[in-house]
Amino acid sequence: MWMDLAIKAGLAVVMMLIVINIAGIHSWVERKQSAVIQDRWGANRAGFTLNSPLWRWLNPLLRPIIYLGLFQPIADLLKLVAKENWSPVGGMKWLHAVAPFLYLLFAFAGFAAIPFGDTLHVAGRDIALQVASLNVGFVFIFAMAGLGVYGIVLSGVSSNNNYAFLGAVRGVSQMISYEVTLGATVIGIVMVYGSLDMQEIVRGQGALLWGWLPKWGVFVQPLGCILFFTAALAETKRIPFDLPEGESEIIGYFTEYSGTKFGMFLLADFVETVMVAALTTTLFFGGWQFPYLQASGFVFPWGAEVAVGHYAVVAIQVVSFLVKVIAFCWLLMTIRWTLPRFRYDQLMDLGWKRMLPVSLANIALTGLVILLIEAL
Amino acid sequence: MRAIAEHPLTTRTMLLNLGPSHPSMHGVVRFVLELDGESIVKADCEIGYLHRGFEKMAEQGSYLTVIPYTDRLNYVSPPINNQGYCIAVEKLMGITVPERGEYVRVIMSEIGRIADHLTCVGAATMELGAFTAFLYYVEAREIIYDLIEAVTGARLTVSFGRIGGVKADLPDGFSNAVHKAFARTREILVECDKLLSRNRIFVDRMRDVGVFSKERTLAYAIQGPFARANGVDWDLRRDQPYSIYDRLDFEVPIGDGHCDNYERYAVRFAEMEQSMRMVEQCLEQMPKGAVAVDESGRELTGADLVEEAKRGHTAQVQELRVVADPTLDGTHRGEIEQVTCPDKHVLLPSKEATYGSIEGLMNHFKLVMTGHGLAPPAGEAYGVVEGANGELGFYVVSDGTDRPYRVRCHPPCFPIVAAIPEILVGHMVADITPIFGMVNMIAGELDR
Numbered sequence: 001m002w003m004d005l006a007i008k009a010g011l012a013v014v015m016m017l018i019v020i021n022i023a024g025i026h027s028w029v030e031r032k033q034s035a036v037i038q039d040r041w042g043a044n045r046a047g048f049t050l051n052s053p054l055w056r057w058l059n060p061l062l063r064p065i066i067y068l069g070l071f072q073p074i075a076d077l078l079k080l081v082a083k084e085n086w087s088p089v090g091g092m093k094w095l096h097a098v099a100p101f102l103y104l105l106f107a108f109a110g111f112a113a114i115p116f117g118d119t120l121h122v123a124g125r126d127i128a129l130q131v132a133s134l135n136v137g138f139v140f141i142f143a144m145a146g147l148g149v150y151g152i153v154l155s156g157v158s159s160n161n162n163y164a165f166l167g168a169v170r171g172v173s174q175m176i177s178y179e180v181t182l183g184a185t186v187i188g189i190v191m192v193y194g195s196l197d198m199q200e201i202v203r204g205q206g207a208l209l210w211g212w213l214p215k216w217g218v219f220v221q222p223l224g225c226i227l228f229f230t231a232a233l234a235e236t237k238r239i240p241f242d243l244p245e246g247e248s249e250i251i252g253y254f255t256e257y258s259g260t261k262f263g264m265f266l267l268a269d270f271v272e273t274v275m276v277a278a279l280t281t282t283l284f285f286g287g288w289q290f291p292y293l294q295a296s297g298f299v300f301p302w303g304a305e306v307a308v309g310h311y312a313v314v315a316i317q318v319v320s321f322l323v324k325v326i327a328f329c330w331l332l333m334t335i336r337w338t339l340p341r342f343r344y345d346q347l348m349d350l351g352w353k354r355m356l357p358v359s360l361a362n363i364a365l366t367g368l369v370i371l372l373i374e375a376l
Numbered sequence: 377m378r379a380i381a382e383h384p385l386t387t388r389t390m391l392l393n394l395g396p397s398h399p400s401m402h403g404v405v406r407f408v409l410e411l412d413g414e415s416i417v418k419a420d421c422e423i424g425y426l427h428r429g430f431e432k433m434a435e436q437g438s439y440l441t442v443i444p445y446t447d448r449l450n451y452v453s454p455p456i457n458n459q460g461y462c463i464a465v466e467k468l469m470g471i472t473v474p475e476r477g478e479y480v481r482v483i484m485s486e487i488g489r490i491a492d493h494l495t496c497v498g499a500a501t502m503e504l505g506a507f508t509a510f511l512y513y514v515e516a517r518e519i520i521y522d523l524i525e526a527v528t529g530a531r532l533t534v535s536f537g538r539i540g541g542v543k544a545d546l547p548d549g550f551s552n553a554v555h556k557a558f559a560r561t562r563e564i565l566v567e568c569d570k571l572l573s574r575n576r577i578f579v580d581r582m583r584d585v586g587v588f589s590k591e592r593t594l595a596y597a598i599q600g601p602f603a604r605a606n607g608v609d610w611d612l613r614r615d616q617p618y619s620i621y622d623r624l625d626f627e628v629p630i631g632d633g634h635c636d637n638y639e640r641y642a643v644r645f646a647e648m649e650q651s652m653r654m655v656e657q658c659l660e661q662m663p664k665g666a667v668a669v670d671e672s673g674r675e676l677t678g679a680d681l682v683e684e685a686k687r688g689h690t691a692q693v694q695e696l697r698v699v700a701d702p703t704l705d706g707t708h709r710g711e712i713e714q715v716t717c718p719d720k721h722v723l724l725p726s727k728e729a730t731y732g733s734i735e736g737l738m739n740h741f742k743l744v745m746t747g748h749g750l751a752p753p754a755g756e757a758y759g760v761v762e763g764a765n766g767e768l769g770f771y772v773v774s775d776g777t778d779r780p781y782r783v784r785c786h787p788p789c790f791p792i793v794a795a796i797p798e799i800l801v802g803h804m805v806a807d808i809t810p811i812f813g814m815v816n817m818i819a820g821e822l823d824r
Binding site (some may be wrong): 007034037038039040162163164167239242243246247248249250251337338339340341342343344345346349 | 390391392398399400414447501502503504505506507508509510511515571573575578580581804805806807808809
């Protein structure tokens with residue numbers, strides 16, 4: 001009993017560390033990725049040198065880190081933490097303080113249902129590499145994403161600032177509109193794999209289509225994949241869907257935030273980016289699946305088999321999941337630095353008049369195809 | 377339901393102060409908006425945050441000291457402002473500028489116009505969130521600024537114009553530098569064009585936004601690219617040619633009748649190409665400037681001149697006409713009569729003459745001391761040029777003394793900013809930034 005609890009706590013810590021680290025490094029990636037796109041150098045100054053004769057030999061090792069700008073996230077963090085904790089005059093102080101916590105909390109909570117590996121057999125125990133093995137994992141994730149709206153609403157309402165208020169209104173309508181599409185696109189996946197459990201969906205993607213093509217979501221639901229990715233992009237509230245922030249129009253729902261509380265909004269944005277990457281990976285790109293890797297090892301479609309030990313298989317799965325997530329984070333970052341921003345009414349048009357009907361049609365089409373396959 | 381019918385839901389409009397402390401208002405303008413949701417019901421525009429009293433300051437000093445102030449009007453394209461003011465004073469005094477001087481002026485003005493348009497279209501993309509495209513445009517602008525720096529020694533406050541001409545001739549190898557810079561600028565423009573002009577989001581944000589009819593444009597007396605995009609076929613360079621514009625072959629891009637932001641963007645985009653063409657033509661047509669030749673017809677460089685002087689051949693050297701060097705390096709900078717009117721009453725002598733000879737010093741003294749300097753005959757003149765935003769006019773009144781009695785500047789973006797409240801009504805909050813960006817308000821010239 002206590003052992004089970006300890007294992008679950010350990011898994012939660014591992015997941016938390018993965019997410020926080022990927023999200024934290026995002027502030028560096030954002031700087032460097034945008035610099036690469038824009039022909040700049042990006043951050044390459046923050047850092048320190050050691051003057052003590054005892055530690056001076058470390059300086060040559062520090063220099064490449066400084067040039068890569070890897071100290072920049074630390075400098076950013078220190079700057080945010082050192083700033084004054086300020087709440088606006090005439091605002092609701094308590095709600096103002098609570099909003100970023102709620103936002104970050106719900107952004108993190110969704111990760112509990114994301115599987116990052118198959119079952120690990122160690123010391124006679126079966127450990128599912130997933131924090132919470134929920135049989136309605138998919139519903140849980142969307143519930144958490146939906147609750148994230150509260151952070152935005154509260155920050156906008158409690159700030160006593162018209163810009164923050166406008167940002168909150170935009171944020172709420174955007175998130176609610178796109179969650180409908182988001183949910184509708186995933187129905188197709190649920191129909192194909194016949195489960196709401198994220199782990200089961202990923203296991204289902206380990207099968208092969210026509211004996212050679214991995215049965216990943218993107219191959220069985222190509223339209224759903226594109227729609228999901230677009231709607232999920234809107235959920236992250238980053239360009240081209242960064243209307244709630246729109247730094248050149250309204251400054252956003254966090255106009256009145258500074259210091260650590262602002263940093264939490266920033267971090268939550270990055271966490272959501274990781275969430276979108278993880279969800280896309282899990283639902284459409286095989287999650288922790290590696291092509292042709294079975295529990296016993298590689299089984300290639302042409303009949304060859306390479307036996308791989310159990311721990312190595314689990315390691316490959318976890319690494320495969322992380323690599324896919326990071327690749328999607330990179331893709332999201334590239335999109336963010338390439339496109340201009342939508343306008344509010346255009347966003348609503350896109351969500352309700354174009355993406356929702358298409359995603360509903362996708363459900364109907366998927367049902368039809370499944371019926372036909374079963375009938376044949 | 378009955379309760380609602382009896383007590384209808386009342387909605388209130390929201391008052392929103394946009395600016396001056398707002399990222400896209402640059403701290404220089406304020407919009408007071410009345411919003412119904414996100415739609416603008418009423419807009420009011422408050423200007424004057426950058427008022428520095430240009431016109432009053434111009435009355436305090438001599439005619440020459442106004443020139444640096446003009447740099448600070450439209451600080452994105454200062455050579456055009458210099459030219460406008462100088463034309464007004466030249467009209468007052470009846471001075472003709474040497475041909476080469478006119479060419480240098482036009483070259484610098486057009487280069488300044490390219491920088492201005494690059495800033496405008498770049499900033500518009502940035503305000504739509506496409507920060508990357510903005511930095512691409514800025515790269516092109518840096519190249520253009522390098523050209524300006526090569527000629528004037530400054531990037532922003534160039535003070536390059538002089539009454540009767542320009543400060544100095546173009547540097548050696550400028551023509552090559554221009555061709556190289558324009559080749560790269562064109563590459564960047566093609567790249568940005570690919571990135572934006574058919575980008576669905578960008579087009580949706582610009583097309584049919586900020587519509588302002590041709591009639592209303594004329595009613596507000598708006599000129600420049602903004603008016604041309606709205607279908608007003610009017611360009612001072614073509615329709616009221618000044619300087620040597622009548623010798624150049626160029627087209628005036630006109631909007632296709634949408635009268636929207638996209639047209640304003642497209643017209644500016646097309647004008648940059650026309651400006652580049654003009655500069656290239658000028659460089660071809662330009663009469664050759666003086667070169668240093670000794671009595672036997674041998675061409676001399678600055679270093680050779682110094683060598684000659686060291687050998688004591690100063691008498692010969694003084695007689696030579698040499699290539700003017702704008703960097704004020706000294707050694708091979710001679711008189712600059714090729715680019716400025718040779719009249720000693722308006723032309724500041726070169727620094728070598730000022731520091732090296734009593735005549736030069738006296739000439740300089742007579743021009744800069746209070747009560748001595750340039751004193752045009754009593755009268756008034758209006759010098760006008762096609763600024764990057766439209767008609768840029770300087771109305772100079774002289775009472776016969778060495779100080780201007782009045783210098784009135786007609787800023788091109790004033791009428792456009794006056795029209796902004798009318799344009800904004802009915803649009804959404806998000807449309808303000810692209811509309812405002814395409815108005816290209818430069819607070820320096822608007823508030824003066």
